[in-house]
Amino acid sequence: MKQIIIRLAAPALLAGLPAAAAAQATPPAPLEQRPIRFPQFAESQLPNGLRLLVVENHALPIANLNLYVRSGSSADPADKLGLAQMTAAVLDKGTATRTAVQISETVEGVGGTMGAGVDQDNITVSVGVLSDQLPLAFELLSDVVLHPTFPQQEMETSRAQQLAALRAALGAPATLALRMFDQQVYGDAHPYGRRSTPQSVGALTREDLVAFHRAHFVPGNALLVVSGDVTPAQAQEMARRWLGGWSGAASSRTALPTPPARERAEIYFVHRPNSVQSSLYVGHMGIQPDDPDYYAVQVLNMVLGLSGDSRLEEVLRAAHGWTYSARSRFTRLVGGGTFSASSDVRSAVTDSALAELMVQLRRIRDEPVPQAELERAKNFLVASFPASVETPAQAAGLLATTRLLGLPAEHLTQYAQRVGAVTAADVQRVAREYLQPERAVLVVVGDGTQVLEKIRPIAPVRVFDVEGRPLDPATLQPAGG
Known part of the structure; x- marks a missing residue:
């Protein structure tokens, strides 16, 4: 009600003002639109096939690394739904030279962040640090991407978390609606129409994670994005140092099936x-x-x-x-x-x-x-x-x-x-x-x-x-x- 009163009263107040004052109350004309300048960026490719994208900005002493592996949940085999998500969840929980605790303490010790996530098309591994710690960020990223050990205990912890999330989803109407929508639009045969279940997550093994990593974590299937207080030359030098020895050929992609045609609503x-x-x-x-x-x-x-x-x-x-x-x-x-x-x-x-x-x-x-x-x-x-x-x-x-x-x-x-x-x-x-x-x-x-x-x-x-x-x-x- 207060809002309505204010809107009705404003014209009456202006009507009682002198003409000059009323004119001053008129909003000024908008400024001329300025062109939008997209930040500068540089692209290159390492000899092993890894693509590199650098967005340079020195306003703050912060740098971020994001490695995208172009194999998300849609790369899950039909009988192993949830595999990409589990791989991402356990990826940074232990390497050949560091435990999960050591990885966490190293990142937090320099005020940084690290994590991994998955969507339908990609797995993403991210590290954020102050720019003077960029070499450490590259080292950690390289370690978890190239040398994960997928410890069984860490996998069981992640499994328990994912099972709890799946049970919670049964009580979330919006989540249920989206799951049913994707299933019906894409169809059961399409990877975008499938979702993990408690049964599929419960059946995953450590060997499944190792095999998924071996097949999909290869340089030709990845894009490294470096942003912040870093030059393209610095990013390229560090990428070559820490990821230049990464090898392996990307497997050919399976053509996705055509979603079912619909005759009626x-x-x-x-x-x-x-x-x-x-x-x-x-x-x-x-x-x-x-x-x-x-x-x-x-x-x-x-x-x-x-x-x-x-x-x-x-x-x-x-x-x-x-x-x-x-x-x-x-x-x-x-x-x-x-x-x-x-x-x-x-x-x-x-x-x-x-x-x-x-x-x-x-x-x-x-x-x-x-x-x-x-x-x-x-x-x-x-x-x-x-x-x-x-x-x-x-x-x-x-x-x-x-x-x-x-x-x-x-x-x-x-x-x-x-x-x-x-x-x-x-x-x-x-x-x-x-x-x-x-x-x-x-x-x-x-x-x-x-x-x-x-x-x-x-x-x-x-x-x-x-x-x-x-x-x-x-x-x-x-x-x-």
């Missing part, structure tokens, strides 16, 4: 008894990394659901009060990403919110985006871009992503200019091409006894339990029922 309902809200995911396959329509798709997504000012947020949250947040996104993966719109809503409005998501997908295809809305979306994307490359680590991360997707650096360095060139006709064209609500996967996670019958008019429904097993809707009961 279907609802995949995950019954989670006694849920007081429902998690929604609506979408389908998106675009390839090198799609020339990427920039128009970015603007489309900004208009639809990328931020709090986008349509999904305005309609589902501001207009109807059904949710705290509603978003859309296009993912970018080597093997092809997805489009999705998602939200968490109260159980009582599940059917209304799901139907409205479909309405908004059709609306942006069928109606040209008004020019003012288009300009607002483009201005937001362009104005926020500098913040995404504000630090050397941020710029290096975006450059690494671009390179790992097989794209030229210009794809990133010309981002602002290409977004600025997108027209309303471009947005409607890509909306018609890349949004397919009539063939979408609609995932709903919630209490079937409360919402299942209400959503049946929207699309045909298939029902599953929280572990992804088919359920007979006639057997649904609330917890304790």
Whole structure:
């Protein structure tokens, strides 16, 4: 109420001011837009095939190393799901010359950080230090990447942690929705559609980790990114010293299967008894990394659901009060990403919110985006871009992503200019091409006894339990029922 009063009172206050004073209260014209300068970077390749990317910035005495191995969870064999994640988790927990404690104490002793992580396409090993400790950072990175021993006890600790996380995921509606969404969009045969289970993680052996490391941790399958207070010459000299002896040829990549074609929209309902809200995911396959329509798709997504000012947020949250947040996104993966719109809503409005998501997908295809809305979306994307490359680590991360997707650096360095060139006709064209609500996967996670019958008019429904097993809707009961 206070906000409304202030907005109504402001014009009255200005009306009582002299004309000169009122004119002074008018906001000044915006400054002329300054060109966006992407940080300088250098690229090279070592004789053993390791690619090196350096982003130089001497503003702070900090340096970061990020080694990307282009084999993430999608490289897991179908009968060993969770292998890449386990390999990453245990990689820095012991080498031929250092224990896990010694590695940790060495890094922390110089005020640094070290860790490893995994996504669908890559395993990443990272070290961050003060720049005068850069030689030590290279030494540690080399040690854990080239000489890990995968101690059995450390593996068991990691296994226990991953099993606990998988059990916790069964209680997280949004996680259940995303798992079901990926499974249905990509299909069971596609690596992006598979997820580890307690059974698959429990069956992994130390020998599996050793074999995965031997097959995938080779220089031709890696990208080393160095950023911060370092010159390209320094980075190259240290890379040659610590990683120049790394050897091994990358194995040929297996072609990914084609995701299943869909003839109609279907609802995949995950019954989670006694849920007081429902998690929604609506979408389908998106675009390839090198799609020339990427920039128009970015603007489309900004208009639809990328931020709090986008349509999904305005309609589902501001207009109807059904949710705290509603978003859309296009993912970018080597093997092809997805489009999705998602939200968490109260159980009582599940059917209304799901139907409205479909309405908004059709609306942006069928109606040209008004020019003012288009300009607002483009201005937001362009104005926020500098913040995404504000630090050397941020710029290096975006450059690494671009390179790992097989794209030229210009794809990133010309981002602002290409977004600025997108027209309303471009947005409607890509909306018609890349949004397919009539063939979408609609995932709903919630209490079937409360919402299942209400959503049946929207699309045909298939029902599953929280572990992804088919359920007979006639057997649904609330917890304790």
